[in-house]
Structure formats: C-alpha cells, structure tokens
Amino acid sequence: MLLELSSGLVAIENQRVVATIFVTPHGADVATINMVIVDEAMRGRGIGRRIMQAALEIVGTRECRLVATAEGLPLYQSLGFERTGEIAQHQGPLRACIAAGAVDRATSADFDHIVALDRLAYGADRTALLQALFHTGRLAVLRKTDGLRGYAALRAFGRGELCGPVVAETAADAQDLLSFLFAARPGVFMRVDTGAETGLAPFLLEHGLAHVGGGIAMRRAASPAPSNISSVHTFALASQALG
Template structure:
C-alpha cells in the first residue's frame, strides 16, 4: 500500500532529511547551505511516515522570487509530488516574476507550470592556478552594505537586500570603487566542497575578472566553484584559471520580465538556487 504523503512547513527540524535528499542526487550542499537558504525562504516539505521525501522553497526578492531546492525521493517520483511541492511553495509568495535554475530532469515539469528558458548557467570548479592579487580591490565594510544592495538590484532586477545583509556578516565581500561610488562587488563564502565566488557584479568582464582573481588569491579552501552564465562570457577565462566546466543548468522565468539597469551586470550567481 503506498505511503500516505503529508505536507508541512520546512523548518530546521527537517534539514537532516533534506540534506539526505540532496546528497542522494549528488548535490554538494552542506547542512549550513540548506540553513542559509531556509532563512531567506518559505519552504514546504513532503513527509511519508515521518520521513522527508520531498522539498521545495520559494525565496522572495522584492518583485522577483526564486523557486528552488525542488527534490523528490527517488522512490516517490511519478506521483506528481514535485508539482504539488512547487505549487504549495509558490502559493505563499505573490510576485509578478518567478525565476529558477532547472536541471534537465526538471525541465518538463517547469515548462508545464509556465516557465520558459532564458539562458544557460555554467558551473565551473576545481583548484585555481596561483593568482597575483590585483590592485584596486578592497574588502567591503559595513558602511558599504547599502551601496552593495543597490548595485546588486541594478544588476539583477531583484531586491536581494536580505541576502546581501546575511553575506556581509557570514561571508567576505570585496568592492571596486570609482571615487565615492562602488563600481563592482563580489563575495567569497564556504559552500559545498570548498569555497564559492558569487555573486559577482561589475561594469564589464575585465572588472569581474579582477574581483574573482582577488578572491581566488584569498581563498584558503583549495577547491573553488563559480556559477556563471553563458551570456556573461567568463567561461573561457575561468577554465584558463583552472576551473573546469562541471555541468550547469537552464535559467527559466515565469511572468513579466524585470529589466535590470544596464550600467552593471551579474557575472556570477550567489547560488543556482538564488540567482
């Protein structure tokens, strides 16, 4: 007899079960990574006999929201559980635009729910070659927080102030200044197997490379990951720095597109779950 499925709000009490699900599909997320996402999001969990068998989260960023961490236990698939999880997670967040990063396996479901492909996410990782520390890059301070939040929204069209505030205190941020203003910023934090560089927001690819090179030189984890996009054009340079291509995903959107400002661009994601 099939197990009865119940749904509940995803809380810290479910994170061990959620971590088991992500490990089963070879995602590198640590429990700490799940915890960060959960603090920014509204999550839904599917339970069978008290066991976590599915998850989905919706992360609101102003007029944009990300739907993410959509995982269904292998033994519970082909029952429409993924669709139910997504629908329940998204129901609690009212925004004009939804975004997600899709796996190949998830594409059919997301297309049925009205999402359309908008680009490619490219994952690069490995042990970077030794870097010279570039000039003109400074560690960010608390007084830079508001300017970084504005710069990020100009690049992404999403109000990720809550994410940037957490990264300011839980990660390490660097900036490039133009007089009294900020022209670019980047973040280095622990994630998965080592360190992750992202977000990276800059005026052009040369500036993005300076920011990333600085953080490569400062990373002590050995293993480094950068999630970029095909549109950003950084992939050849990242491979030249020792970060091999390691798959990726498909950027998707549902609803009216939010048009970012054009003075800066997002060259690397905060995470595939967060854009």
C-alpha cells in the first residue's frame, strides 16, 4: 500500500541499496516522509541528509510531516522541521471487548462523509489513502442524530493488525469506535499509534495494548492554522509512516 501511495528513492553504492526514503503526498497541501533507513555500516557519511534533501525536492511547497526517532531528530531539525508532539506506540494481544451501540460498519455511501471528516481532522485530502483502507481493511463509523461524527479503520499490519486512523470529536467517541473494531478481534495482536495528548493510553492499556515506544511528531513549512477550530480530531494514526 505504501508503494502504491508514495514516491520512493534509494541510495545505491556498488550496486547495493544503502538507504531508502518514501514521500507520500496527501493532496496538494501536505506530504509525509517515511521509511528513512540508512544501512548501519554507511552511517556518518551524510547519506541520510542527501536522501532527505532529494525527498524534500519531491515534497516541493507542501507542508511536510514525519515521525522521528531520537537519533534522527538533529538531522530533521537542521532541515527546518519542528517538533509538534509525541506519538505513543501501543501493541499487544487484545483482551475481550464489548462493542459500542452507536457504531457500525461503514458502507460505500459513507465514503464521502469519511473523507470530509478526515480532511477536517488531518488538514489535508487523504482520499487515496482512505480508498486503499476501504478496499483492503475494515472501516467503522459513529452515527449520531446529526449524522456521521467519526470513523476508524482496521487493517492487516506486521505481525497482526493495526487500528487507525481514528477520527472523532471526543476521546469517549474514539473509544467507542475502537471498541467496535476490537470486539471482533479478541486475542489478535493489535497496534495503535496515538498522540500522547489524546488521553487514549488508559483505554489501550486496559485492553492489553502495552506502551512499547513511539516517536516525535514533526512538521516543516507548516500551513497557517485555520481560523475555525475543527470539531473532530485525530486520535490514532494510519501509521507512523502515513500520519
């Protein structure tokens, strides 16, 4: 999926790949940089900086986002990225969970509403990503009397499954969405990447997902904040790579 959604670059020495990077555009306004990997034996030679600079040429004038490791932080700061928050990675075998009643499975009729909600929360058009998630994963929606007020996605990932994005108005609504998707997956190895400020950690810990690390959210050439504050927020990422 990442290959289909992104442009990738590699650094090659002596016919061997020694570094990789991906740029994933989200519409015309935002892109994420991810899969920044340099062969351990080649570090200290400026390859990471050179491949980042090549990726930033692809990004162009878009706002650029990434999730950094502590080791990569100095490089990204030197290239104009600023810290915006902390990402907490939670994972583990899911404990039994009871589904919330106001949530049900998304249908094709919900897709445009999901895209609109995601744009409000994320600040960019992620239609291509959401189409991929709709066709390869499972999406749930939270319905209220005034319409669709949140969504969450579940898909295969790594050694198990990953839940995200999760977009909702409140942490309680986000927990209802997660509960619906978790309820059918007891014992499955699950991963959720969430902002440290979302307040989801106690819920995730309660359901068996231990805090195992995370990263540093960063932005470069950030767009001005909209004057109207969005009513919905991102409570879990599609992944640390995709935002």
